[in-house]
Amino acid sequence: MSYIEIKNLSKSYGNLKAVDDVSFNVEKGEVFGLLGPNGAGKSTLISMITTLLKPDSGDIIVDEYTMNGNNSEIRKILGLVPQEIALYPTLTAKENLVFWGRMYGLRGSLLNERVDEALEIAGLVDRAKDRVDSYSGGMKRRINIAAALLHKPGVLIMDEPTVGIDPQSRNHILETVLKLNMEGMTVIYTSHYMEEVEFLCSRVAIVDHGKVIALGTKDELKKLVGDNDTLNIELTSTSNKVLDKIKGLNGVDSVSVEEGKLKVITPEADMVLARIISILDIEKSKIHSVNIEQSNLESVFLHLTGRALRD
Amino acid sequence: MKIFSIAKFDLIKMLRDKTSFVIMLVLPIAFIVIFGGLAGGSYGDTKIPVGITNLDKSRISTSLLDEIKKDNTLEISELDKDTLYDKVKNANVEIGFVIPGDFSQKITEGKDAEIQTIKLSESADYSVIQGIINNAFTKLRLKEGTISYLEENMKNIPGTDIEKIIPELGKIIDANLSKPELITVNETKFADKNKTTDYDPKANMSISAILMFVMYTVVLGAGDILEEKKVNTWGRLSITPTSRSTVICGKVFGTFLKGWVQIALVMLFGKFVMGVNWGTSMLDTIILISVYLLCVTGLGMFMSTLVKTNAQLGAISAIVITATTMLAGCYWPLDFEPVIMQKIAVLFPQYWANLGLTNTVVGGLGIETIVTPVLILLGMGVVYFALSVLGGRFKVEAKRSVKKAAAVKRGSELGVQSSEI
Numbered sequence: 001m002s003y004i005e006i007k008n009l010s011k012s013y014g015n016l017k018a019v020d021d022v023s024f025n026v027e028k029g030e031v032f033g034l035l036g037p038n039g040a041g042k043s044t045l046i047s048m049i050t051t052l053l054k055p056d057s058g059d060i061i062v063d064e065y066t067m068n069g070n071n072s073e074i075r076k077i078l079g080l081v082p083q084e085i086a087l088y089p090t091l092t093a094k095e096n097l098v099f100w101g102r103m104y105g106l107r108g109s110l111l112n113e114r115v116d117e118a119l120e121i122a123g124l125v126d127r128a129k130d131r132v133d134s135y136s137g138g139m140k141r142r143i144n145i146a147a148a149l150l151h152k153p154g155v156l157i158m159d160e161p162t163v164g165i166d167p168q169s170r171n172h173i174l175e176t177v178l179k180l181n182m183e184g185m186t187v188i189y190t191s192h193y194m195e196e197v198e199f200l201c202s203r204v205a206i207v208d209h210g211k212v213i214a215l216g217t218k219d220e221l222k223k224l225v226g227d228n229d230t231l232n233i234e235l236t237s238t239s240n241k242v243l244d245k246i247k248g249l250n251g252v253d254s255v256s257v258e259e260g261k262l263k264v265i266t267p268e269a270d271m272v273l274a275r276i277i278s279i280l281d282i283e284k285s286k287i288h289s290v291n292i293e294q295s296n297l298e299s300v301f302l303h304l305t306g307r308a309l310r311d
Numbered sequence: 312m313k314i315f316s317i318a319k320f321d322l323i324k325m326l327r328d329k330t331s332f333v334i335m336l337v338l339p340i341a342f343i344v345i346f347g348g349l350a351g352g353s354y355g356d357t358k359i360p361v362g363i364t365n366l367d368k369s370r371i372s373t374s375l376l377d378e379i380k381k382d383n384t385l386e387i388s389e390l391d392k393d394t395l396y397d398k399v400k401n402a403n404v405e406i407g408f409v410i411p412g413d414f415s416q417k418i419t420e421g422k423d424a425e426i427q428t429i430k431l432s433e434s435a436d437y438s439v440i441q442g443i444i445n446n447a448f449t450k451l452r453l454k455e456g457t458i459s460y461l462e463e464n465m466k467n468i469p470g471t472d473i474e475k476i477i478p479e480l481g482k483i484i485d486a487n488l489s490k491p492e493l494i495t496v497n498e499t500k501f502a503d504k505n506k507t508t509d510y511d512p513k514a515n516m517s518i519s520a521i522l523m524f525v526m527y528t529v530v531l532g533a534g535d536i537l538e539e540k541k542v543n544t545w546g547r548l549s550i551t552p553t554s555r556s557t558v559i560c561g562k563v564f565g566t567f568l569k570g571w572v573q574i575a576l577v578m579l580f581g582k583f584v585m586g587v588n589w590g591t592s593m594l595d596t597i598i599l600i601s602v603y604l605l606c607v608t609g610l611g612m613f614m615s616t617l618v619k620t621n622a623q624l625g626a627i628s629a630i631v632i633t634a635t636t637m638l639a640g641c642y643w644p645l646d647f648e649p650v651i652m653q654k655i656a657v658l659f660p661q662y663w664a665n666l667g668l669t670n671t672v673v674g675g676l677g678i679e680t681i682v683t684p685v686l687i688l689l690g691m692g693v694v695y696f697a698l699s700v701l702g703g704r705f706k707v708e709a710k711r712s713v714k715k716a717a718a719v720k721r722g723s724e725l726g727v728q729s730s731e732i
Contacts, residue, residue: 091323
């Protein structure tokens with residue numbers, strides 16, 4: 001039996017199906033990734049797994065506890081790092097941790113011990129007595145994570161934990177997740193940053209429009225794209241005419257535009273690139289840079305949905 | 312334990328917000344200083360006119376009148392019965408008292424001696440006057456009780472000059488009873504149902520300031536849940552093993568403590584800096600204020616279910632609290648308001664708290680005079696808490712049907728969803 005079992009989970013808001021018949025399992029000790037663009041339904045899914053939201057239908061089983069009858073038991077097993085910073089800004093980091101520890105039933109010397117450990121993990125021992133509102137975004141994120149670790153949860157659920165932070169804090173967080181996982185903690189990691197999911201997760205569910213559109217190990221998912229490469233072409237300007245011409249080329253699997261860059265998936269990168277350059281020359285579109293990537297989760301998503309992850 | 316932790320950290324958060332904390336103290340204190348000072352001046356110059364008809368004319372009733380006349384707050388006129396009625400009707404005197412013909416006889420026999428009260432309508436000064444009369448009456452009973460006991464026991468002692476001793480004894484008792492410390496002794500021995508205190512006009516304004524400003528603190532404090540939703544901690548609290556009822560109890564207790572911190576500091580400032588007399592029965596005051604705090608916490612929780620943000624709650628509170636405090640007769644005597652407003656006033660917690668506090672602090676009346684206000688405030692509190700539960704459920708249903716889809720699209724649902732389970 002898997003550590004977490006999600007069976008046919010659905011949740012609607014009016015006519016909108018936020019989560020649509022989602023099923024997957026998470027094994028003990030793995031880092032499981034939920035990858036999808038903003039609004040794909042990841043947060044709704046997480047809210048249901050963490051007992052915050054009632055599903056319309058389906059079952060959630062965590063460590064053999066079925067939700068609704070055993071929410072309190074499930075809450076003891078789970079540690080959630082919410083997408084937004086969920087801390088009291090006028091309290092110090094230590095006070096915040098003491099408060100959240102008490103809410104998980106910790107007291108006395110055990111609480112103090114866990115608070116010290118959490119501060120150590122966050123790398124903020126020296127700033128423990130500073131108010132959270134004096135922290136940088138990255139430091140707040142780290143305390144936000146530390147608050148979820150106090151009760152040593154069986155499963156750490158991280159909902160987009162690196163949104164809007166500096167690279168240094170991001171690296172610290174990713175390294176922390178890996179370290180916790182190596183110590184045996186199961187992690188569910190949601191992100192729309194393909195690189196993070198690829199770096200951390202052993203298995204990944206790709207979510208779009210409330211559905212799991214692909215599920216498997218990273219290699220299994222990449223096989224869905226075949227031997228395709230991704231051409232990243234940065235242009236001074238793009239037009240629909242250029243896009244249509246590129247889409248019409250033989251050997252082009254899909255084309256999208258992300259942050260001004262053309263993303264072209266093709267099994268024949270060299271040949272297609274020459275033709276694209278020719279089109280751009282005719283259309284008088286200047287090239288800033290060209291980069292050829294081998295298949296990754298981003299290209300898997302593009303292949304499956306025809307859209308880039310950050311569209 | 313978790314309830315205490317939630318309350319404790321709520322209190323710390325309040326103390327950390329230094330600007331709000333200073334405003335919380337400065338505003339009521341400024342109110343007491345400005346309006347209390349003005350009120351003190353006006354009461355100091357103008358005495359309350361009171362008419363008394365003494366049908367008894369005995370030494371005891373005359374002694375009672377002399378005692379009442381000693382109080383500088385009242386301007387006593389001795390009138391015949393018809394004139395007294397006319398003067399009350401024409402509002403020439405605030406209140407009239409008739410000392411019945413058998414007054415001294417009943418006192419001597421140890422029976423209840425009733426004094427008839429004549430008044431036009433409820434007056435803000437009534438409890439003050441009643442307090443002064445009770446005080447005088449209590450002193451009289453002590454004096455008379457002592458004298459009659461000595462008369463009884465010394466008349467058979469040879470060589471004792473009763474005629475000389477009794478007047479001297481009366482003077483000594485009078486002199487000693489004028490000392491405030493002896494009021495407590497007086498109450499416990501003879502009149503524990505008639506606790507009394509000197510009238511302090513500043514106390515009236517202090518009560519009004521406390522009732523209004525603590526209501527702001529508590530109502531806005533009860534809206535702390537909205538703030539928790541804003542900083543996303545409400546959602547995080549909802550997924551801890553701490554039950555929703557424990558969290559709510561912690562919040563209520565925290566709000567209660569915040570209110571008491573404000574009240575205690577304002578009362579201490581009033582007492583030691585402004586010289587406000589908070590009366591002799593702190594227990595009555597503590598009970599009444601505690602119940603009032605619970606009641607307005609319920610009101611705050613209910614109001615917070617009607618709005619989405621703390622800013623909205625602040626805007627509504629400013630209107631609701633200021634208006635209802637005025638209507639409840641905290642700023643001026645209820646007589647100044649139209650009859651319909653006087654009837655509406657009883658719907659507001661400030662009315663009952665003001666009534667109870669005026670009775671106990673200003674009037675120095677006994678604990679029995681706060682029973683009704685306490686019970687009504689408790690009842691109102693229960694209703695407000697029940698409404699807040701119903702209001703919260705209604706709000707969640709409304710959100711489910713209307714606003715969730717938008718939340719999903721934003722991809723940021725934690726704060727919104729937190730109230731669902």
